[in-house]
Amino acid sequence: MNSKVGAKATNKEMLFKHQQHLQKQRAAIAHRMKKLAAKEAEITKKTNALKEKIKKRYEDMKRVLDEDLRITLTQLDTELEATEKLVEDRVEYCYLLTQELDQELANISAQMEKDTQEVHMKNAETEKRISETLKLTDPDLIKIDEFKNAQLLSITINLQLIIRSQIPVTQKLFQSYAADVVLDADTAHPKLIISSNGDSATYTDTWQDVPETPSRFDTTLNVISEQGFNKGCQYWEVDVSEKTYWELGLTYPSIPRTGREEVCWLGRGRDSWCVEYFNGDYTAWHDGVQYELPLLAGRQFTRIGVFCSIPGGLVCFIGADTMTPLHCFCTGTFTDTLYQAVCTGHDNGGTNWKSLKICDASRSAPVL
Incomplete structure (x- = not known):
């Protein structure tokens, strides 16, 4: 008891x-x-x-x-x-x-x-x-x-x-953070041709004879940069003119490289952030959540800029021709080194053969 x-x-x-x-x-x-x-x-x-x-x-x-x-x-x-x-x-x-x-x-x-x-x-x-x-x-x-x-x-x-x-003064500020981006051919999907100096990626129907490496994407048409960064601010621009399908953004090195799951795609997991353009429509992605950008529908830009502030925890996407804000993610704190990433997209019915080309972000886009 x-x-x-x-x-x-x-x-x-x-x-x-x-x-x-x-x-x-x-x-x-x-x-x-x-x-x-x-x-x-x-x-x-x-x-x-x-x-x-x-x-x-x-x-x-x-x-x-x-x-x-x-x-x-x-x-x-x-x-x-x-x-x-x-x-x-x-x-x-x-x-x-x-x-x-x-x-x-x-x-x-x-x-x-x-x-x-x-x-x-x-x-x-x-x-x-x-x-x-x-x-x-x-x-x-x-x-x-x-x-x-x-x-x-x-x-x-x-x-x-x-x-x-x-x-705009924002452009001058971002240009002061311009980064030299070189694409890493060892990470590129075998259907991508990376230029010798690493400044462009081009889709091809032909499977390239490239060495198998743990870092290579094998199901998504991605390629990431050789160098990453984990402090300060960086800004880079990509020439997307005449493209009907593309994705670009930033990623941690932990993004999955193999498998059929969508987490290999940019923005579909917690490892990456991106903006996607497909046939006139823009969508921002992170952690599998999509953010429709209807106000941009039908607009075309020659260049897309990506600004990242490590101290501010920001990833911002800009239509660099006119410094038009596309979307901005506020992550608070980054937990790993960030790498630039692009996806060329498939041929899209024969309309999407143009290369994605890294631009000199320290200079304004030419006025056409």
Whole structure:
């Protein structure tokens, strides 16, 4: 009897301790939720403050440009007013002379009876005045300073080019993080041809005679970079022009290389992040979750950029032609080295033979 009572007491004590432990854990989780909410509020506050500072800078630039435009247009208006005044003066001068000539013509009949020599002298004087007036009022003598105006337009164009070279500022920032990406032929699916310098991947129907390596993808048309990174920020771009099907993104080295499961595909497992383009539609993928991007449907970009911030836990995809944001993943913390990855896609009914080519991300895409 005593043993049963003792066992019950012990069991009750254990349950009580377990209850206390769970209550502490619950309190810890609740505290963590508060910390996370505070962190979110802190990040939101800092981001909004930065947005306000940048917005103020742009407003200041706009005020400077608006004032410069006002000054330039005012100067041109002033010159135009002076030219218009000169033309009006010349027209008035001609008008007064025509009135005099009308009066002269009206008096000719009366003058006919006067001395012929006097008439000739008068006519000669009138002819001289007419000649001088025509010379003075020649429209070709009224000019604007074409050279100065051409310089003004040239300076304006140069200013525009300077400003455009700084906009968008995101592009300039990403370009400063440009990475040299070389594709690793030893990881490429046997139906991919990797260029000798590792800057392009091309799909072919022919199975290439390549050595079998543990790192090679054997069911998905993937290839990853030779070098990975695990600190700082990196940005790279891929030329996707004339492609109807492609995937590209980032992956941990742990991504499965063999097997039929979809986890071998980019973005289908926890190991990778990607954006996929297929026949005009864009989809972002991570951990098997797809994110439809309907606002981008039908849009085509020459280049796609991928920005990754290790400190910020960000993977962002950009239409590099116009720096159009496609999708951004926030992972919080990366747990392994990241590698660049591309999938060329199959031939897609004969429409997708073009190569995927790594670009020099430190330079803007050419304007077509």
